[in-house]
Amino acid sequence: MNRRNHAGFSLLHVTVIVAVLGGLAATLYPLFHPHSTCGKQPQCLSNQKHCAIAMIQYSGDFDGILPASSRWMDEIHSYGLSERDYHDLAVPTGEYGYAFRKSASSLDTDKLESPASFILEFESNRKGRSASADLSALLRVSRHGPKSGVNVAFADGHVRSLSSPGGIVSIEDALVADRSAGPKP
Secondary structure, eight states: OOOOOOOSOOHHHHHHHHHHHHHHHHHHHHHHOTTOOGGGHHHHHHHHHHHHHHHHHHHHHTTTBOOOTTSHHHHHTTTTOOGGGGOOTTSOTTOOOEEEEGGGTTOBGGGBSOGGGOEEEEEOSOOSTTOEEOGGGGGGOOOSOTTSOEEEEETTSOEEEEBSTTSSSBHHHHHHHHHHHSBOO
């Protein structure tokens, strides 16, 4: 019996090495891609829901009047919110990422035609505390990946992710519904 000594790796060795490297890569992936935001969208919706409920509570205490857009975060803070509720997890640390609708500033919610269609707060590219913006800013935000949408909070307290054109609930459809939901004349 003549055996030849082969210097090299067998198929079993290569398979084990590939499996170990694959496991290592899967373990280290989050360290190299910390800005992956698709998994953060549910937490962002939850944060916006907390803010929307706090705004409703605020308006209940102030005869239906919403907070002023220039200091809305400070005005609703005493309604059980923590500082992290004001931060969109998809933006860099230290930035906020939510904006209160400018035209809703000090608005009387009793005059809304349809609170379920009236947008109060939304994800925004505004970075400062108590940011406010008009609804045209909705069309410029895409934070949670190409197939997700823009998270918005409505005057009745529900939140929803609006998608880009062609989605289940498009931003344009929401804006049309929002226009008819505004204050009664």
